[in-house]
């Protein structure tokens with residue numbers, strides 16, 4: 001099962017991906033996570049990417065396409081994968097189609113999670129993320145708080161607030177989404193792959209909707 005989770009920043013892609021990993025035993029591939037790891041390691045790519053990320057802009061297509069090409073070639077993707085935060089532009093989607101065709105593979109479903117903008121701002125400015133890269137669980141100070149403040153329920157690591165989860169950067173990320181990423185809804189609709197869902201409601205209810213689509 002090869003899935004794309006599509007939706008604005010804060011729509012709940014990562015939250016649902018974590019639940020899908022447990023149920024379907026397929027990896028989550030988050031370009032945002034891969035880029036943040038590169039920033040933390042201080043690699044050349046990480047240093048360049050950080051400027052775009054801090055401004056709420058997209059990292060250039062060729063960089064993220066290269067990341068995805070390498071990641072999809074890993075053996076753990078053979079059973080399927082969940083793309084979270086990729087593709088984000090039409091050229092990225094076209095490149096993905098090409099990479100998958102070369103692997104005799106294809107996308108099965110594009111789950112498009114719809115949440116209105118003001119809700120996205122509230123979600124992102126209250127988001128807390130687990131520092132442990134092997135966990136990466138996300139919480140919300142009001143909507144989904146951890147049992148103990150500042151500590152991950154799953155792995156016990158410290159939680160932090162991402163540099164780009166401040167209101168000014170969130171507004172810029174939303175503008176980027178509207179301009180560059182929203183056209184993907186039509187792109188996948190035309191291919192008959194789009195599975196739209198309402199992203200408002202409890203995390204479990206949304207997960208049930210997604211599982212209903214995937215069967």
Ligand code: ADP
Nearest residue numbers: 009010011012013014015123127139140143203
């Ligand atoms: P994305 O990966 O799409 O950017 P996340 O999964 O990180 O979004 O979710 C963004 C924030 O919203 C997190 O703080 C998360 O706990 C919270 N969240 C996720 N799903 C819901 C929901 N259904 N209702 C309320 N808050 C949610």
Ligand code: AMP
Nearest residue numbers: 031032052053057058059064085086088
């Ligand atoms: P995310 O973790 O998905 O919210 O992504 C955080 C940031 O990483 C984005 O605001 C972009 O700057 C960058 N990024 C992540 N995925 C992509 C992508 N597919 N294309 C371009 N930039 C990306």
